[in-house]
Amino acid sequence: xxxxxxxxxxxxxxxxxxxxxxxxxxxxxxxxxxxxxxxxxxxxxxxxxxxxxxxxxxxxxxxxxxxxxxxxxxxxxxxxxxxxxxxxxxxxxxxxxxxxxxxxx
Numbered sequence: 001x002x003x004x005x006x007x008x009x010x011x012x013x014x015x016x017x018x019x020x021x022x023x024x025x026x027x028x029x030x031x032x033x034x035x036x037x038x039x040x041x042x043x044x045x046x047x048x049x050x051x052x053x054x055x056x057x058x059x060x061x062x063x064x065x066x067x068x069x070x071x072x073x074x075x076x077x078x079x080x081x082x083x084x085x086x087x088x089x090x091x092x093x094x095x096x097x098x099x100x101x102x103x104x105x
Contacts, residue, residue, distance in 0.1 A: 001057065009065060018069035029070025036066050037075045037105070039097055046080035075105065 012018060019027045038058050042049055049055060055076070062074040077100065079093045 001061065013065055013069050027068075029068070032070035032072075034071045035073050035075070035105075036062075036071050037077060037100060038062065039077045039079075041079045041082040043083050044080055046078045049078065049080065 015021060018031050019029055022028055038061060040049075040058060058076055066072075066074050077097060082090070082093075
């Protein structure tokens with residue numbers, strides 16, 4: 001995960017913004033009802049990332065950070081071999097991501 005994204009999450013996922021501590025020792029999720037989409041581009045084939053690595057990076061982000069704040073559902077979009085991709089395929093992926101963003105899913 002890029003350092004800029006980590007810094008953003010550190011500022012947003014904090015007490016009073018994403019959650020609050022309760023008197024009984026629990027936490028209240030303040031972002032319940034929100035959803036997220038994680039978009040991952042990589043230089044390896046997507047199938048290798050899913051099978052060999054088990055998508056551990058997105059699972060960690062989803063379960064440890066976003067779900068903790070109440071953000072559910074978390075959806076994913078993957079694009080592999082992005083550096084070796086021709087311009088037409090790259091444009092199709094960007095169009096797909098833009099369409100998902102406009103639909104809010």
